[in-house]
Amino acid sequence: MDYATLLQVLDSTLRLATPLLLACLAGLFSERAGIFDIGLEGKMLIAGMASGAAAALSGSVWIGLMAGIGASMMLAAIHGVASITFRGNQLISGVALNFVASGATVLIAQSLFSQGGRTPPLSGAARFNPIELPFTEAIKSVPFIGPFYADVLSGHSALVYAALLAVPVTWWVLYRTRFGLRLRAVGENPESVDTAGVSVIRLRYTAVAITGLLCGLAGAYMATGLQAGFGREMTAGRGYIALAALIFAKWRPWYALWATLLFGFLQALALRPDVIERSFGVAIPVPALDALPYILTVIVLAGFVGRAIPPRAGGQPYVKER
Amino acid sequence: MNPAQDTGRQETAAPAIELRGISKAFGPVQANKDISIRVMPGTIHGIIGENGAGKSTLMSILYGFYKADAGEIIIHGRPTQIPDSQAAIRAGIGMVFQHFKLVQNFTVLENIILGVEEGALLRPSLSKARDSLKHLAEEYELDVDPDARIEELSVGHQQRVEILKALYRQADILILDEPTGVLTPAEADHLFRILDNLRAQGKTIILITHKLREIMEITDTVSVMRRGEMTATVKTAETSPEQLAELMVGRKVLLHVPKGPANPGATVLEIENLRVVDQDKVERIKGIGLTIRAGEILGIAGVSGNGQSELLQVLGGYCRATGSVKINGQEIDLTGKHSDGQSRRARGIAHVPEDRHHHGLVLDFAAWENMIFGYHNAPEYQKNALVMDNAGIVEKTEGAMERFDVRPPIPGLPAKSFSGGNQQKIVLAREIERNPDLLLVGQPTRGVDIGAIEFIHKRIVELRDAGKAVLLVSVELDEILSLSDRIAVMFDGRIMGERLPAETNERELGLMMAGVTGSGEAA
Numbered sequence: 001m002d003y004a005t006l007l008q009v010l011d012s013t014l015r016l017a018t019p020l021l022l023a024c025l026a027g028l029f030s031e032r033a034g035i036f037d038i039g040l041e042g043k044m045l046i047a048g049m050a051s052g053a054a055a056a057l058s059g060s061v062w063i064g065l066m067a068g069i070g071a072s073m074m075l076a077a078i079h080g081v082a083s084i085t086f087r088g089n090q091l092i093s094g095v096a097l098n099f100v101a102s103g104a105t106v107l108i109a110q111s112l113f114s115q116g117g118r119t120p121p122l123s124g125a126a127r128f129n130p131i132e133l134p135f136t137e138a139i140k141s142v143p144f145i146g147p148f149y150a151d152v153l154s155g156h157s158a159l160v161y162a163a164l165l166a167v168p169v170t171w172w173v174l175y176r177t178r179f180g181l182r183l184r185a186v187g188e189n190p191e192s193v194d195t196a197g198v199s200v201i202r203l204r205y206t207a208v209a210i211t212g213l214l215c216g217l218a219g220a221y222m223a224t225g226l227q228a229g230f231g232r233e234m235t236a237g238r239g240y241i242a243l244a245a246l247i248f249a250k251w252r253p254w255y256a257l258w259a260t261l262l263f264g265f266l267q268a269l270a271l272r273p274d275v276i277e278r279s280f281g282v283a284i285p286v287p288a289l290d291a292l293p294y295i296l297t298v299i300v301l302a303g304f305v306g307r308a309i310p311p312r313a314g315g316q317p318y319v320k321e322r
Numbered sequence: 323m324n325p326a327q328d329t330g331r332q333e334t335a336a337p338a339i340e341l342r343g344i345s346k347a348f349g350p351v352q353a354n355k356d357i358s359i360r361v362m363p364g365t366i367h368g369i370i371g372e373n374g375a376g377k378s379t380l381m382s383i384l385y386g387f388y389k390a391d392a393g394e395i396i397i398h399g400r401p402t403q404i405p406d407s408q409a410a411i412r413a414g415i416g417m418v419f420q421h422f423k424l425v426q427n428f429t430v431l432e433n434i435i436l437g438v439e440e441g442a443l444l445r446p447s448l449s450k451a452r453d454s455l456k457h458l459a460e461e462y463e464l465d466v467d468p469d470a471r472i473e474e475l476s477v478g479h480q481q482r483v484e485i486l487k488a489l490y491r492q493a494d495i496l497i498l499d500e501p502t503g504v505l506t507p508a509e510a511d512h513l514f515r516i517l518d519n520l521r522a523q524g525k526t527i528i529l530i531t532h533k534l535r536e537i538m539e540i541t542d543t544v545s546v547m548r549r550g551e552m553t554a555t556v557k558t559a560e561t562s563p564e565q566l567a568e569l570m571v572g573r574k575v576l577l578h579v580p581k582g583p584a585n586p587g588a589t590v591l592e593i594e595n596l597r598v599v600d601q602d603k604v605e606r607i608k609g610i611g612l613t614i615r616a617g618e619i620l621g622i623a624g625v626s627g628n629g630q631s632e633l634l635q636v637l638g639g640y641c642r643a644t645g646s647v648k649i650n651g652q653e654i655d656l657t658g659k660h661s662d663g664q665s666r667r668a669r670g671i672a673h674v675p676e677d678r679h680h681h682g683l684v685l686d687f688a689a690w691e692n693m694i695f696g697y698h699n700a701p702e703y704q705k706n707a708l709v710m711d712n713a714g715i716v717e718k719t720e721g722a723m724e725r726f727d728v729r730p731p732i733p734g735l736p737a738k739s740f741s742g743g744n745q746q747k748i749v750l751a752r753e754i755e756r757n758p759d760l761l762l763v764g765q766p767t768r769g770v771d772i773g774a775i776e777f778i779h780k781r782i783v784e785l786r787d788a789g790k791a792v793l794l795v796s797v798e799l800d801e802i803l804s805l806s807d808r809i810a811v812m813f814d815g816r817i818m819g820e821r822l823p824a825e826t827n828e829r830e831l832g833l834m835m836a837g838v839t840g841s842g843e844a845a
Contacts, residue, residue: 196407
């Protein structure tokens with residue numbers, strides 16, 4: 001694989017990793033607070049549909065983004081009510097919301113646009129367009145680093161940079177702020193938070209809301225950045241891949257970045273079967289390449305990659321005992 | 323009537339805490355009935371009572387977990403509303419729970435500032451806490467490494483973190499709920515020194531316990547609770563353990579079961595070079611040897627987690643091991659297909675497990691069903707080849723319940739509806755009634771009331787006098803000392819030595835339990 005090709009693959013790695021990273025960080029906030037969320041997929045999907053539809057109708061990608069975040073947070077709120085207030089089973093609530101999202105997105109898109117469950121193709125201000133980073137022209141001629149900066153780092157949409165920025169921000173919030181301390185505590189031992197006189201319920205709702213926000217970004221990016229419009233089941237299991245990455249990352253923000261980049265890289269490879277054929281001299285069928293990220297997901301979820309210790313209170317509704 | 327005005331002037335005379343007419347009901351159960359109590363500042367006040375007597379409910383009301391149906395709380399002469407824990411903390415009340423409320427993978431400092439951080443960023447709060455922790459440590463013998471993670475600390479140190487948490491929140495009234503249940507004797511001694519220091523500095527301490535010895539050792543005043551009522555408050559110096567036990571139970575109780583000398587016969591159990599490696603490849607039992615003869619009680623003392631549980635599980639048939647175990651001279655299978663609870667029982671080994679809720683009973687099943695588990699294939703429980711003789715089993719259960727004083731004597735009641743003591747009597751009845759050669763008993767009186775303790779101890783001694791061998795595992799040294807004919811101490815998977823109860827004391831056993839050798843042979 002020559003350098004230029006490698007840069008191309010890395011470029012698509014970054015683009016493909018972005019929705020995974022946003023969803024993974026979304027899951028991180030929720031699970032660190034003790035609420036398992038298998039519904040990342042559904043939230044991304046509904047955000048994708050809402051943002052695609054709103055952007056198409058209004059012609060503004062920002063209105064689309066807001067609509068996506070709103071839709072995703074609505075599902076998050078339902079998950080919160082089911083699992084925090086009513087102490088329901090978090091897995092079942094998540095699965096149910098995925099089904100709702102899967103059906104509702106197609107239904108709404110079809111009744112709005114009658115284009116077979118898709119939203120109309122977006123262009124211009126209705127999409128997130130590439131941003132050229134400063135100094136790209138100046139650095140471009142520097143050997144090795146220059147092309148990397150110009151071709152891999154520069155030229156992505158705002159949400160890609162937002163996702164990358166979200167990693168240090170998440171780390172900082174989690175480990176350097178009062179909110180982060182309480183959030184981590186409530187996922188480990190909610191009683192310690194409760195006896196300290198802090199509301200377990202409010203903390204968990206806040207975490208779930210952040211999850212909704214980040215999933216909204218992820219879904220909106222899918223429909224208005226990565227692609228030009230929403231299509232039926234367009235998230236294609238990315239919510240589950242993000243969950244696998246979260247486990248792989250042991251619920252830590254920086255690891256989440258590396259884990260999602262790895263998944264993104266596998267997805268990018270699947271787009272370039274010619275590269276593999278040239279590098280290794282064997283032609284791997286495209287469906288097999290497509291399956292790679294999912295195979296890695298299964299391997300991670302089956303616990304082959306070290307033992308990851310989830311937040312101790314994860315999945316358990318908090319019931320005040322005497 | 324506003325006591326704040328007339329007593330506020332003379333602050334030295336105002337009680338640190340005064341409760342007046344506190345009542346609390348949960349549905350039909352009256353957990354607290356018209357309770358009044360005065361705790362003077364700078365004293366240690368004990369509250370003693372059996373399980374379910376209402377001690378914890380009362381303290382939960384004081385800490386804002388529950389709202390009392392009626393009554394007043396007066397703190398330092400000021401009537402105070404305590405709707406939540408935050409209000410309790412503001413009123414200067416700190417609580418050390420029986421089950422610590424610590425975040426295991428946080429550092430000590432992080433646990434201490436949780437909920438009382440100064441501002442949205444952590445750094446200033448952490449350095450402030452680090453400073454005041456240094457002062458508290460010097461003042462009260464409360465030293466812990468501020469940067470250690472909780473999961474790395476011993477239980478005793480974790481408890482100190484809980485105390486530090488309360489002191490950091492400016493508590494001047496400290497409530498400790500059964501604080502010594504999880505401690506070694508040495509750790510308990512250290513705790514009492516800390517409490518002594520706190521009292522000397524003018525802090526007020528409420529100590530909730532069911533251990534009479536602790537009450538006698540450290541408190542100034544003691545209140546006794548029974549069935550939701552406060553039955554008496556007395557000066558500790560003017561009472562005795564016997565009197566307190568009687569106040570708790572409502573009748574005279576024998577604190578030590580009288581027993582004659584043992585008449586050991588033939589060897590029943592012989593263990594050689596027993597080893598257990600758990601699933602994480604950690605060696606839990608490191609090659610031990612023990613013998614028990616007929617008509618003898620061997621007590622195993624030790625802090626929990628030093629291999630005693632595994633020993634019981636191996637003998638009970640649900641833990642794999644290597645080495646040799648002989649019962650009545652015949653080797654038993656430690657790994658193969660004859661290594662399970664039923665085969666062990668068939669060989670005359672009965673087992674009263676440590677964890678009665680998980681291994682001793684099926685809580686949702688009726689008492690009569692629980693009465694046959696492990697023996698359910700015995701021919702006398704079968705009507706024919708297909709159907710069990712349920713009516714017969716119920717009838718037999720009625721008899722056993724009567725002989726073992728299980729209350730209420732209703733075979734159809736699910737096991738979970740019985741109190742801890744009566745659940746234990748059900749397990750004991752099941753195991754003893756089958757007339758085993760060897761009885762394994764783990765923590766026979768954990769979570770059991772004083773009255774039932776007396777009964778259970780009596781039955782164990784009776785079994786010994788009937789010429790059976792008994793292996794007793796308990797973390798309660800009192801229990802080990804009063805029941806055993808010989809005592810072996812386990813530490814870190816090894817037997818630290820054997821002692822005769824008449825020739826040893828709690829101090830020596832406590833040292834052996836902490837792994838201190840030097841005094842005596844190691845087996």
